[in-house]
Amino acid sequence: MAIPLISALTTPLRRAAGALPVQARRLRQWLAARSKKQWLLAVAALPVLLLLYVLLLIPLTPSIGDIQKNKVEAPTQLLSADGKVLAQYKRSNREWVALKDISPNVINALIATEDHRFYEHGALDWRRTFGSVLHTAMGRPQGGSTLTQQLARNMFPEEIGRARSLNRKLKEAVTAYKIESAYTKDEILETYLNTVPFLYNAFGIEMAARTYFDKPAQKLSVLEAATLVGMLKGTSYYNPVQNPERAQQRRNTVLAQMNKHGKLSDQDFEAFKKRAIKLDFERQDEAVGMAPHFAQALRKWLIDWADANDYNIYADGLVVQTTIDSRVQQWANQAVARQGRQLQVTANGLWSNRNQWTAKNPLVQSFVRESAVYRQAVADGQDKDEALQRLLADAEFMANLRQDKVRVQVGFMAMDPRSAHVLAWVGSRDFGIDPFDHVSQARRQPGSTFKPFVYGAALLNGALPSDQLMDEAVRIPLGGGQFWRPTDGGPPSDQPMTLADGLAFSKNTITAQVMAQVGPAKVAKLARALGIRDSKLEEVMSLALGTSPVTLQEMVTAYSTLANGGGYRAPVMVTRITDREGKVLAEFEPPAAELALDSGVAYGLIDMMRGVITKGTGRGVARYGVSGDWIGKTGTTQDNADGWFMLAHPDWVGGAWVGFNDSRVQLNDYWGQGAHSALPVVAEVAAASQRGKLVQAQARFEMPAENNTFVQRLRSWMLGFGDNKQPVDPFEQPPAMQPLPDRGNPGDAPVIDDPEARPIGQSGAGPRGPSGDGDFPGFQNNPPAAQQPQMPAQRPADAGQPQPGVVVPGASSNPVPSNPAPAAPAFPGSASAPQGQSSGNPPPIERGVVVSPVSSGTVGQPVPTADGGMVWRRATPSGTAAPQSGNAGIAASEIN
Structure with missing residues (x-):
């Protein structure tokens, strides 16, 4: 039984393997039959085909208008109904600075390391390109992109991509030539330094300088400039916050390139390379404005509107007038913050280590099992019970988990019902x-x-x-x-x-x-x-x-x-x-x-x-x-x-x-x-x-x-x-x-x-x-x-x-109605009447007839009021039987 089954499974494989030599032989025969003339024509056609493909890429790559717009892009502003700025829609957290406001140390370090013939070549450095191809063919991959090519990737990551392919390199080259035709060399350099990404929500050299050294880009020293330029080879790998040793080695490589190309003396190089990196790190959080969730909710609709009308919300400087009232929004922010703080104190007490947040609480154990840290430990082969006990005993982990789970949240929204305008x-x-x-x-x-x-x-x-x-x-x-x-x-x-x-x-x-x-x-x-x-x-x-x-x-x-x-x-x-x-x-x-x-x-x-x-x-x-x-x-x-x-x-x-x-x-x-x-x-x-x-x-x-x-x-x-x-x-x-x-x-x-x-x-x-x-x-x-x-009973009158x-x-x-309204029942849930009120139901009060605290007058007779109207004085019986309503049964008519 097993032998026929194995034979049935392996027969197609044997046939396919036997056919390979036949196909290879036929290919060799076809190639041998080609004449020398045919071979020459084929070789000559390759550049022509490549040129035709490049020409086809020209309309498919970003246009010069897109490039110029990217340089002067202005974010969309969201304004409240009363003219206050709520938020901005921009591509990244950056601040554009002119080239003259960037330290020369940054420019020298960048050109010496990334493209030392920057001012001499066009969009491509052919010497470096052919050298890169040669080194790659010998098994030593080497980058050959110029600063202009890198700028093309930074400005248009979606259009060009980052795949290692000939198609990407051709699109990158075409776009680089367009950039060179639209910008001067200094403009290219300025745009590059203002668009290059760093970590921690920092884009551009200005935000990077503030993030890592708490100073503007204009005041960066040689060592600081070399550290930031060194990160460009791999921002995560050479991150000076997480990987200071790697970052220092890469910084010294930049210093060596500056020394090699005459931007740093031998004496300074020897002194600088021995110094440790000194950071003054501060994460740059993007300003969120007074209504960040509203801005996020509106973004998708606005993008769809802009796409349909040929606008770009990140570059065209649109001004969007919203319905938000900045006063109501501020009051709402304050109310949410105030109530949230008060309730958080209560929550912290209820879920403290002395109350519900204990290792014996099954719910707390469930929180641990649902955590990413626990799941990773189990995936790595650790015993489930051991992983659970280890994390339950980890004070830092448990404190962070508690803070995440026991954080009180609040949502608030206000509208104008007449216009449906969202106010907050x-x-x-x-x-x-x-x-x-x-x-x-x-x-x-x-x-x-x-x-x-x-x-x-x-x-x-x-x-x-x-x-x-x-x-x-x-x-x-x-x-x-x-x-x-x-x-x-x-x-x-x-x-x-x-x-x-x-x-x-x-x-x-x-x-x-x-x-x-x-x-x-x-x-x-x-x-x-x-x-x-x-x-x-x-x-x-x-x-x-x-x-x-x-x-x-x-x-x-x-x-x-x-x-x-x-x-x-x-x-x-x-x-x-x-x-x-x-x-x-x-x-x-x-x-x-x-x-x-x-x-x-x-x-x-x-x-x-x-x-x-x-x-x-x-x-x-x-x-x-x-x-x-x-x-x-x-x-x-x-x-x-x-x-x-x-x-x-x-x-x-x-x-x-x-x-x-x-x-x-x-x-x-x-x-x-x-x-x-x-x-x-x-x-x-x-x-x-x-x-x-x-x-x-x-x-x-x-x-x-x-x-x-x-x-x-x-x-x-x-x-x-x-x-x-x-x-x-x-x-x-x-x-x-x-x-x-x-x-x-x-x-x-x-x-x-x-x-x-x-x-x-x-x-x-x-x-x-x-x-x-x-x-x-x-x-x-x-x-x-x-x-x-x-439930707390309503405080009654005496x-x-x-x-x-x-x-x-x-x-x-208006006469006193002959049939008074049914008596109002006692407050639900109350076992006895509230203090100050006799037992039994409160007296019935007819709608449209006032029971006014007048001190004189006959019961059942009208008493004049100051505005010319009348109120009725009536008795306050201890209780009145409530007749059953004939409308207690609800009809089943259709809702329109």
């Missing part, structure tokens, strides 16, 4: 340390900031914010015997709760019931329409709690669509591009708004989200001086891996994400909540924008005027009147925001111990899912009630003291 963009705490963009690149679970899309879909289906659902334990069938049991941080109140309060207090139990009525497909469809257009949304029930990762840019865009009355516009980053002379090359107008959500429904959702700021999880913005008509939403994901906060106004929308690059690293249960990690960043920038008059305090979200059924129902609910009454805007004077109560020292807040949790119906550890704001999602094995966090309400102008003709 902060992708990380430090672009130099972490250039990864947490605005447009990072996809993280949005948690409860996704919930408004669930309620928006419900409103589209015909629900009203006043519709009620029971705040009770929820068990939603998923099919196949599986169930979803979403929970909150505390036990349910077992009381009816309006949809508006369900959103304001971020109740998972209410949101899940709404999702069950509407369906994930419609929620995902609405979210995509509003602005979540690049990230994939999994159409599952848990989407209601924000389980599908999205970008911060998408979330800010979606909230901007809401603030714009349901009109979607993609973020606008550029308004105008001009040339260096100021000639307008292109202007960009905001795109026409695309209707993503009916304006009436959008306003209904906006009104629900007002409650987040006035009484719900986002009311902490008041501490920062934010006032006026604002909407927002907090978000916190499982184990506090992600903290979010979104805030919107008719003039301004902003959002922030806080977390770690590795989602397995988290903050504690207090600082990990979006209300404490991300909210301060957004609120601080919003307050500064308001003080800077970029946000008008009197601006209001306006109810649309169109006469449709939903708007009529919405007006009726908001004002507490029948459809036949004259509607008025109840938000002309929005309620004052309540400050957060004193929680003591937040650093002492307990850490919630999250057990191994898994989704219902799944075996093993399931994917992490987001919770409510500081709460736990619908997983089994939730922590006991004693471990679950309690018992018997009515709370401020909304003044309705001309209310003297």
